[in-house]
Amino acid sequence: MLSKKAQYAFRALTVLVEHNGEGPLPISAIVREQPMSTKFLETILLELRRGGILGSRKGKGGGYYLMCSPKDVSFAQVIRILDGAIAPLKCVSLNFYERCDDCDEQDCGLHRIMAEVRDSKLKVLEKRTLADLA
Amino acid sequence: MLSKKAQYAFRALTVLVEHNGEGPLPISAIVREQPMSTKFLETILLELRRGGILGSRKGKGGGYYLMCSPKDVSFAQVIRILDGAIAPLKCVSLNFYERCDDCDEQDCGLHRIMAEVRDSKLKVLEKRTLADLA
DNA sequence: CTAAATCCTACAAATCCTATGGGGTTATAG
DNA sequence: CTATAACCCCATAGGATTTGTAGGATTTAG
The missing domain is CATH 1.10.10.10 (Winged helix-like DNA-binding domain superfamily/Winged helix DNA-binding domain)
Known part of the structure; x- marks a missing residue:
């Protein structure tokens, strides 16, 4: 949220x-x-x-x-500044990565699927920019 | 998260x-x-x-x-039970909707884009099931 | 009857989010 | 030069939420 x-x-x-x-x-x-x-x-x-x-x-x-044209500022940038990670788990975050103590990351089903979620969110949030707010 | x-x-x-x-x-x-x-x-x-x-x-x-076969239990179901809404805003949630005081929802850019995010998350979370955890 | 389990509710502890307060610094207008 | 408008920064209060614990009640197998 x-x-x-x-x-x-x-x-x-x-x-x-x-x-x-x-x-x-x-x-x-x-x-x-x-x-x-x-x-x-x-x-x-x-x-x-x-x-x-x-x-x-x-x-x-x-x-x-x-600082830039609205079309050059993505939603992802804004959210990362204010809320931090976009990924649903730190251990699959590109910008706020933290190691996960409980899984070995290679062979963790949750890890794999949360990475899919991350990618699908990013697909929207990197494409959409402040220009889309109007 | x-x-x-x-x-x-x-x-x-x-x-x-x-x-x-x-x-x-x-x-x-x-x-x-x-x-x-x-x-x-x-x-x-x-x-x-x-x-x-x-x-x-x-x-x-x-x-x-x-209660069911693993392949019949989606990630979305599990997350909704424990964490509630999957949408990034209550006012675009399918299962936990709440009216938004600050925007008129029809003409709100944020609303529109967060609905896109919701859909892209759901596309993954409804497809993936407990069977994918293995 | 006893032991192994779930069921249930309340609450404690910790963390995070939201918001405010107050003073400091900088720049412009006149 | 002075008054004023504005951003800058930090500390912290208050509340909400999350995380975890305690203790007892209930159910079932043997």
Whole structure:
């Protein structure tokens, strides 16, 4: 399940996509279009900035803006920044791999099938981009 | 992400599949093959029984057994019993639907794409069965 | 009757998610 | 230069969920 954080992120990104190219958009303006906790959104946008998806400008007239064209930011990127692994198990995650203590990974049926699930999710989440939010 | 509960469930089900047809298998025997907390597993097997996947027999010589042939129990069934929704959002869940307060569902980009993710997960999870665990 | 099992409910412990608070820093306008 | 608007950062509170445990009740075989 997507966390609230990721859900809010997509709502905020929708607004940023709509205003893409108009220069930095302050949090207050985002919240005006998509009502949510300003403070919580602040931490989310910060994470997206650290994740390289957003840029920011400080001070008066500042705000957040997309670093790339919407069509170049996949859903997978956004979800990984905010929720971490897309795979249903750490031991089949491409980006957040952790060894599994209980199975030998080569000969584990669960492992094999969860890798299939991972791939089928990624097929959608890497194809879909912020441009599809509109 | 799969919960520990679901992971333990699949490990236990693997054992039950291997011993399918041999009559009831007690928890103690399952734990001997797949080490884990006996008590925790007890609650898990109980849920699987209530979910209709397992049957049980009480008393001496009792234990748990599969209600159907392994090939007739999909991963989706197991996951729904233990973890609930497979969809990444309640508002696109087939079995655990809840209305979404923040979007109008018809015209929500996130909604649309998460439904795609749900479908791609289900395509794998409904096809794969306990028979694939071996 | 006794031992081996499941059944059931409540709860304890730990972790994670959600959200808030407060102060600090930076940049612009005037 | 000052006021103000805005992002930056961290700590933490509160709640929800997950994970695991305890203890007793019930059932069945021998």
